[in-house]
Amino acid sequence: MLKTIIVVLSLLVALPVYALDGTALLKQIDRNLNPESFEMYRKLINVEPDGKKKEYTLFSVKKGVDKVAALFIAPASEKGRSTLRLGENMWFYIPNVGKPIRITSLQSVVGGVFNNSDILQLDYTAEYDVEKVEEKGGEYLLFLKAKTKTVAYDRLKIWADKGKLLPTKIECLTEANMLIKTLYFKDHKDFGGGIVRPAVVETDSPLFKGYKSVLIYAKVKQRTFKDEVFTLTFMPNLESLR
Amino acid sequence: MRTFIYLAMIMVLSLFLPAMGAAEGDYTFNLSETEKKPYHFGGYLEFKPVLFGLDHDSAFYKLRYFNDPQGQTLSELNGRVQLEGSYERDIYSLYVKTNTDLKYSDYGGSSEHSVFYEAYGSLKPSPSLKVEAGKKTMKWGKGYAWNPAAFVDRPKDPDEPELALEGFIMATADYIKSFDGPLKTFSFTPVLLPVYDHINDAFGNNNKLNFAGRFYFLLYDTDIDLTFMTGGSRSDRYGMDFSRNITTNFEIHGEYAYIRNARKTVLDESGNMNAVESDAQSYLAGIRHLTASDLTTIVEYYHNGTGFSDDELKNYFASVNRAYNIYQSTGNVTALMDGGYGRFSAGRDYLYVRLSQKEPFDILYFTPALTLIMNLDDQSYSLTPELLYTGFTNWELRFRTAFLVGGRSTEFGEKQNDYRVEFRVGYYF
Numbered sequence: 247m248l249k250t251i252i253v254v255l256s257l258l259v260a261l262p263v264y265a266l267d268g269t270a271l272l273k274q275i276d277r278n279l280n281p282e283s284f285e286m287y288r289k290l291i292n293v294e295p296d297g298k299k300k301e302y303t304l305f306s307v308k309k310g311v312d313k314v315a316a317l318f319i320a321p322a323s324e325k326g327r328s329t330l331r332l333g334e335n336m337w338f339y340i341p342n343v344g345k346p347i348r349i350t351s352l353q354s355v356v357g358g359v360f361n362n363s364d365i366l367q368l369d370y371t372a373e374y375d376v377e378k379v380e381e382k383g384g385e386y387l388l389f390l391k392a393k394t395k396t397v398a399y400d401r402l403k404i405w406a407d408k409g410k411l412l413p414t415k416i417e418c419l420t421e422a423n424m425l426i427k428t429l430y431f432k433d434h435k436d437f438g439g440g441i442v443r444p445a446v447v448e449t450d451s452p453l454f455k456g457y458k459s460v461l462i463y464a465k466v467k468q469r470t471f472k473d474e475v476f477t478l479t480f481m482p483n484l485e486s487l488r
Numbered sequence: 489m490r491t492f493i494y495l496a497m498i499m500v501l502s503l504f505l506p507a508m509g510a511a512e513g514d515y516t517f518n519l520s521e522t523e524k525k526p527y528h529f530g531g532y533l534e535f536k537p538v539l540f541g542l543d544h545d546s547a548f549y550k551l552r553y554f555n556d557p558q559g560q561t562l563s564e565l566n567g568r569v570q571l572e573g574s575y576e577r578d579i580y581s582l583y584v585k586t587n588t589d590l591k592y593s594d595y596g597g598s599s600e601h602s603v604f605y606e607a608y609g610s611l612k613p614s615p616s617l618k619v620e621a622g623k624k625t626m627k628w629g630k631g632y633a634w635n636p637a638a639f640v641d642r643p644k645d646p647d648e649p650e651l652a653l654e655g656f657i658m659a660t661a662d663y664i665k666s667f668d669g670p671l672k673t674f675s676f677t678p679v680l681l682p683v684y685d686h687i688n689d690a691f692g693n694n695n696k697l698n699f700a701g702r703f704y705f706l707l708y709d710t711d712i713d714l715t716f717m718t719g720g721s722r723s724d725r726y727g728m729d730f731s732r733n734i735t736t737n738f739e740i741h742g743e744y745a746y747i748r749n750a751r752k753t754v755l756d757e758s759g760n761m762n763a764v765e766s767d768a769q770s771y772l773a774g775i776r777h778l779t780a781s782d783l784t785t786i787v788e789y790y791h792n793g794t795g796f797s798d799d800e801l802k803n804y805f806a807s808v809n810r811a812y813n814i815y816q817s818t819g820n821v822t823a824l825m826d827g828g829y830g831r832f833s834a835g836r837d838y839l840y841v842r843l844s845q846k847e848p849f850d851i852l853y854f855t856p857a858l859t860l861i862m863n864l865d866d867q868s869y870s871l872t873p874e875l876l877y878t879g880f881t882n883w884e885l886r887f888r889t890a891f892l893v894g895g896r897s898t899e900f901g902e903k904q905n906d907y908r909v910e911f912r913v914g915y916y917f
Contacts, residue, residue: 289517294852300881303521320521322530323882323916332672335709335733342652345627348711350737350778357846357853357878396736446515454850462517473666474615478711479675479704480664486576486612488524 268376268388274411275388275404276369279443283309285487286466288316290365292358295456302356304365305488307469311372313476316365317484328484329355331366332476334396338362339481346478351398359427359449359459363398370404373397384408399426410434412443427451437466527575533915534568541907545896547808548904554815556595564593570605570652581610587654605654618662625655626679628702628715630729630741633840633861634790634833636770637727637743639717640679640700646833646840646861647872647890656681656688673706683721692721709733715745723749737778744771750794759807768793774840782846788839795836798865802897835899837864853879868894868901884914 280286290302303320312333318324326341329349337346338355349355351363374390374397381387382405390402399418406413416429428451431444447461474480475487540562543549567590574583588602608622625642629635633646642653664675679700683691691698698719705712710732718724725748731741750768753761774788796804844857855876862869874888890908894901 287517287519287522289521291515292852298879300853300879305522321881321916323878323884325530325916332706333709334736335706340650343627343650345629347632348731348733348739348741348776350733350739353737353778353782353784354846396733398736457850457852460515462515464517464519465522472615474664474673477664477666477673477675478706479662479673479677480615483612483615483618486581 268379269371271379271386271406271411272371272374272376272388272390272404273369275406275413276371278410278412280308280466281439281441281468282311282369283470284441284467285469287464289462289464290356290358290360291460291462292356293458293460300357305484306366307471307475307484307487309471309473309476311369313473314366314368315476315481315484317488319485319488324356326482326485327355328481329362329366330476330478330481331362331368333368333372334394336362336366337478337481341482346481351396359451359454359457360461361398364429364449370402374402381408385414410442425452427453435463437463439468441466441468526577527573529571529573531572531917532568532570533917534566534570534912536566536568536910536912538564538566538908538910540564540905541909542904543892543901543906546904547805547902550812551808552904553595554812558595562593562595564591566591579612581612583608583610585652587652603654605652616664619659620661621659623655623657624660625653626658626660626677626702627653628713628729629743630711630713630731631743631772631774631788631790632776632786632842633788634772634792634838635743636745636772636790636792637713637715637729639715639722639725639727639745640681640698643833646838647859647870656691658682658688671705671707673704675702675704677702677704681719681721688721694721696720698722723747723751737780739776740774741776742771742773745769745793747794752794752796754796754800755803755807757803757806759803759810770794784842784844784846786840786842790833790838790840792833792836792838796834797836801835801866801899805897805902835863835865838862839864853877863894863899866894866898866901868892868898870900882916884912884916886912886914888912 285307288304288306290304292300302318302324304316305319306314306316308314315328315330318327328339330337336349336351338349339346349362351361354361370390374392377389377391379386379388384407386406386408388404388406390404392400400421401419401423403417403419404413405415413431418426420426427449430448432448433444433446434442435445436442445463449459542558542560542562569588570585572585574581583606585606586602587605588600590600592598604623606624608620608624611619626640628638628641633649635644640656640658645651659680660677662675662677666673681688681698681700683689683694683696683698685694696719698717698721700717703714710730713729715727725745727743727745729743731739733739747768749765751763751765753763755761770791770793772788772790774786777785839862841860842857844855846855848856857874857876859872860869870890870892872888872890874886877885888910892900892903892905892907
């Protein structure tokens with residue numbers, strides 16, 4: 247009897263606590279990907295089937311679970327353009343046009359496979375509920391469902407490394423489980439300040455056969471901002487934060 | 489003409505720069521790209537040949553070419569050079585943007601016009617407060633093609649609503665406050681706009697200091713602006729606009745302006761000019777919709793309360809035809825004038841529809857579009873198909889044709905052209 251109790255207790259201790267709480271696991275993945283409030287630089291590269299590339303450089307800032315803004319600093323044709331997301335509201339500012347216009351999460355201000363919600367990604371826990379978690383060898387597989395209809399993808403499947411609690415692959419799906427795109431997280435890098443995360447995210451899509459888009463991360467660091475930074479009126483001034 | 493050759497040479501040489509960069513290695517991110525310099529210099533070059541198909545019977549053809557008849561078509565070379573620079577130190581910054589328009593045609597020869605579009609200094613003591621003084625554009629309003637509530641801006645050309653515009657000399661500030669709850673953001677933008685000799689003298693009545701302002705609210709996920717202007721250079725006016733996403737891919741917006749004692753000069757049936765003054769209301773209602781296949785539809789209805797009615801436009805066109813006949817028989821040109829009837833959207837009620845399909849057939853950076861602008865009172869319209877390609881870094885290639893359709897005595901039927909074909913090559917640096 248004692249043996250049985252010891253075996254059961256040992257098994258309980260050995261089981262990861264996150265297997266019981268998918269939300270806590272997703273929260274930890276969110277925090278491992280980024281601090282809650284931070285700044286970073288990203289290079290976005292669109293690759294066409296013939297190998298032709300087009301590159302954009304962005305400076306991004308984020309605060310809390312639902313405030314994020316990105317400023318294009320290159321190439322010259324895009325410089326000064328910025329995007330802002332406040333929860334489900336998204337705007338795009340073009341210096342010539344002047345006033346920020348409302349955009350949608352499925353739209354893409356840069357063309358290619360990444361859309362606006364990929365570029366202005368909130369915490370996954372802000373937009374998704376965890377339906378179930380499975381263990382696949384050295385990885386967890388999280389099945390996520392969007393909290394509202396306004397989220398860009400109805401469903402996500404996240405493969406996360408058990409040890410690092412960081413995603414290795416994410417499939418973005420429709421309500422009917424049709425694959426829209428796949429994100430591949432690569433090249434783990436120490437950015438300092440305790441931030442260790444994939445420095446490269448690649449994506450491809452059955453809807454864009456042969457095309458690929460890549461995000462390269464740099465200078466990811468914790469930083470706090472006033473709420474007023476994440477407003478329409480401030481959009482033309484994002485450059486002053488750099 | 490030599491200026492155009494230099495402009496074309498610079499643009500052709502620049503075409504090879506992105507190609508050279510593209511041949512380099514995979515997925516490199518040179519961190520020097522992220523270093524910020526206190527100064528910035530950039531600009532935009534444009535070359536735009538245009539072919540006009542002239543309508544010899546139209547009122548505006550007669551107005552412009554009454555003493556120098558043209559053939560069936562008229563070609564024109566246009567160039568544009570925009571230079572911008574900025575300097576930033578601590579909470580202070582300076583920004584300058586110049587614009588030079590170049591034009592060459594067999595009819596008018598060559599011309600050049602340069603102006604500062606913007607030149608202002610900024611003081612940003614905190615993210616909540618910014619103070620600016622100098623020449624700048626404000627670009628208020630939510631409409632895509634028209635902005636009746638943009639009281640301190642020059643009117644947009646609905647045919648090219650995304651073009652940069654020249655500003656006015658003003659002092660302005662932004663105060664921003666964020667909140668938790670249904671009201672997420674409030675901001676106030678006061679504007680002092682002086683009109684004196686050589687300062688904004690095209691804006692309105694001289695020797696006046698005008699005061700305008702905008703209150704912005706993000707309330708229940710809806711952008712709401714309240715605007716006003718008073719001071720005497722133009723009649724007092726009050727406005728509001730809003731924009732909201734109904735779903736992730738469906739946006740609605742609107743604008744309203746109430747203009748007290750709006751003045752305009754109209755021609756009666758006999759061709760006599762009368763000054764008319766009355767309160768006017770202008771408004772706009774629009775939607776923007778995106779389908780899963782990336783087809784963006786923009787539809788806007790615009791009522792221009794200060795515009796000319798169908799009858800007023802008809803009287804004007806009749807008057808031009810009478811004056812043209814007098815000129816042909818007597819040589820007297822004094823009766824030939826524009827009187828504001830030739831400005832953008834001179835009529836009362838308009839419909840704007842723009843369909844743009846992003847990247848059809850998996851052709852990246854390619855966007856064909858079709859734009860309709862219709863005067864709803866006389867049913868005349870312009871229809872503009874266009875092809876846009878932005879696949880070369882910093883380059884923008886656009887081919888478009890505009891067809892102006894309408895009977896006699898209608899707004900678009902009396903424009904000087906029946907059609908226009910243009911190719912625009914733009915280069916950013």
